[in-house]
Amino acid sequence: xxxxxxxxxxxxxxxxxxxxxxxxxxxxxxxxxxxxxxxxxxxxxxxxxxxxxxxxxxxxxxxxxxxxxxxxxxxxxxxxxxxxxxxxxxxxxxxxxxxxxxxxxxxxxxxxxxxxxxxxxxxxxxxxxxxxxxxxxxxxxxxxxxxxxxxxxxxxxxxxxxxxxxxxxxxxxxxxxxxxxxxxxxxxxxxxxxxxxxxxxxxxxxxxxxxxxxxxxxxxxxxxxxxxxxxxxxxxxxxxxxxxxxxxxxxxxxxxxxxxxxxxxxxxxxxxxxxxxxxxxxxxxxxxxxxxxxxxxxxxxxxxxxxxxxxxxxxxxxxxxxxxxxxxxxxxxxxxxxxxxxxxxxxxxxxxxxxxxxxxxxxxxxxxxxxxxxxxxxxxxxxxxxxxxxxxxx
Numbered sequence: 439x440x441x442x443x444x445x446x447x448x449x450x451x452x453x454x455x456x457x458x459x460x461x462x463x464x465x466x467x468x469x470x471x472x473x474x475x476x477x478x479x480x481x482x483x484x485x486x487x488x489x490x491x492x493x494x495x496x497x498x499x500x501x502x503x504x505x506x507x508x509x510x511x512x513x514x515x516x517x518x519x520x521x522x523x524x525x526x527x528x529x530x531x532x533x534x535x536x537x538x539x540x541x542x543x544x545x546x547x548x549x550x551x552x553x554x555x556x557x558x559x560x561x562x563x564x565x566x567x568x569x570x571x572x573x574x575x576x577x578x579x580x581x582x583x584x585x586x587x588x589x590x591x592x593x594x595x596x597x598x599x600x601x602x603x604x605x606x607x608x609x610x611x612x613x614x615x616x617x618x619x620x621x622x623x624x625x626x627x628x629x630x631x632x633x634x635x636x637x638x639x640x641x642x643x644x645x646x647x648x649x650x651x652x653x654x655x656x657x658x659x660x661x662x663x664x665x666x667x668x669x670x671x672x673x674x675x676x677x678x679x680x681x682x683x684x685x686x687x688x689x690x691x692x693x694x695x696x697x698x699x700x701x702x703x704x705x706x707x708x709x710x711x712x713x714x715x716x717x718x719x720x721x722x723x724x725x726x727x728x729x730x731x732x733x734x735x736x737x738x739x740x741x742x743x744x745x746x747x748x749x750x751x752x753x754x755x756x757x758x759x760x761x762x763x764x765x766x767x768x769x770x771x772x773x774x775x776x777x778x779x780x781x782x783x784x785x786x787x788x789x790x791x792x793x794x795x796x797x798x799x800x801x802x803x804x805x806x807x808x809x810x811x812x813x814x815x816x817x818x819x820x821x822x823x824x825x826x827x828x829x830x831x832x
Contacts, residue, residue, distance in 0.1 A: 439465050447476045466611035471595050472603035474580055478558060480507050482582040482605055485560030488512055488667040493562035495636050495659060501542035503557040511549035512664045513680035515542040525708040527724050537568035544572060545680045550701050551728045565590045584609040633827060635662045640800055640823040645815045654775055654798040661777030662800060662829065670830040673778045675702040675794060695787045699794040703768055707735050710767055717753045734759060771795025779829040781805040785814030792818050802828050
């Protein structure tokens, strides 16, 4: 297949539309099911690069959940404890502990469930039955993977009344080194960003504290590779082998840090005993639970306890989760890694990161206020490495 005609481009009025290989070769994909659209393919090709790089660099199966050409999360196949499974709504997925790629996707989808509603999925490994059963339950647009087991395909082909988008990609495909795109009829050309992000990038530790354990190195690599495929400006909080807060496409660096930090805080708070013990009615679906939890953790959490409201979701009035309790829980957190796709211009980004348990930072450096950023890290004993490499993505 040398080209594929799309229903339309980014919007319904933008047609005709297609994807094709400019060099005349066959596309490196097979459309196994459905009819993916323009934005679907943007998500598919960006997300596939992300999980492929995570697997290549860290040697573990990886998955990501994408929305509007940015990851909501990316995760490695690290076993999940009971509380995390419950927070991600996967405690009843049979066989999950035996499926590495299923575990990776459960983590990725469960990180920011509000943003992942209607996601595009990428897997570094063949999709197995367990992962397909997990996907079947969620609202999702499609998936790209190097292969699918027969049982997984049987399950996925029934999703969305048979219209679920399933794409198989040649895992050995390597694109040409130069890439092009057009804006306003003008062609842009650049060398594809094939910069390798690995542990060597983290050797230039500029803070007084230079103790960076292997787990932090892994998490910073996860953060930086995730940023490589996130619309800029962006920062990414990561811990336990997964991205837990991505602040994509903000004009201000501190707004990136706050947005991503708020998402990371919600990920942590979802695992708090008060959230895990919310008395949901059995007939309340996962999207409605996500909305209720988001409200419960937000500044209007008290509204859930009002008469006529709590009865819609719960078997009894939920116990209040006070701001003081949330602050105390979050203040106990440590060990979180924070990556940035460009330098931090002020120490306020470090101050905000510390509020979400950040102990390790990786950023390019090069600001006229680097000394201020380093001093802020030193004030809290945070370890920071200057990578010297910007990771803008547009």
